[in-house]
Amino acid sequence: MEGLFWALLTIAPLFILGFYLGRSAPKLLLLGGVGWTLALILRIIPLNLFQLLVGDILVVIIYSAVLAGLFEECMRFWLVKRTKTSDFRAGLTFGLGWGIAEALVIFFPSVLLSPTALTISFLDLLPGVFERYVAVLAHVALTFIIMKSILYREYLILAIVAHAVLDLIAGLTYYVMRLSVWQVEGLVAAYTLLLAIYAGYVLKKVY
Secondary structure (H helix, E strand, O other): OOOHHHHHHHHHHHHHHHHHHHOOOHHHHHHHHHHHHHHHHHHHHHHHHHHHOOOOOOHHHHHHHHHHHHHHHHHHHHHHHHHHOOOOHHHHHHHHHHHHHHHHHHHHHHHOOOOOOOOOOOHHHHHHHHHHHHHHHHHHHHHHHHHOOOOHHOOOOOOOOHHHHHHHHHHHHHHHOOOOOOHHHHHHHHHHHOOOHHHHHHHHHOO
């Protein structure tokens, strides 16, 4: 399948980097993936129930964003604290595992289940691929912030809010403002870049 080939090719660098980092810390890479999966499973029921009860798309987007920030960052905090993840390489490995799991569960099924899966081209996949790389950067940045929250609990709140804002930007600009895919991705990428710069500053200041 051409679509699957391009998807594997374009996401391959993430798996290569994951393999490289995972050689020294395979548990962190795996736990990152498990953490994202568990956070997803735990919020599926409250999210689906809310969607059944509330028909307002704006309210659903806000609720979904808050839920994602709350469940993912609390799960990330628990795992980072449990594994004593406290340095740059460890945080990078953990965040990468988190992002790779998201790509495996969200990106690849969307390609395989697409009606045009047999003929989808590289250019067709480009927005989704770009989104995955931005998402991985966001997960690494949020992991660094959570690492600081082990010492200062207020950074857990910051991570939850930052994550929720990221999802809000994506949801509101695409579903409410009806911006083009590349406009949405551009805004999300800009926010993620600022988040990554801040996370790097936080990590450097503490460690």
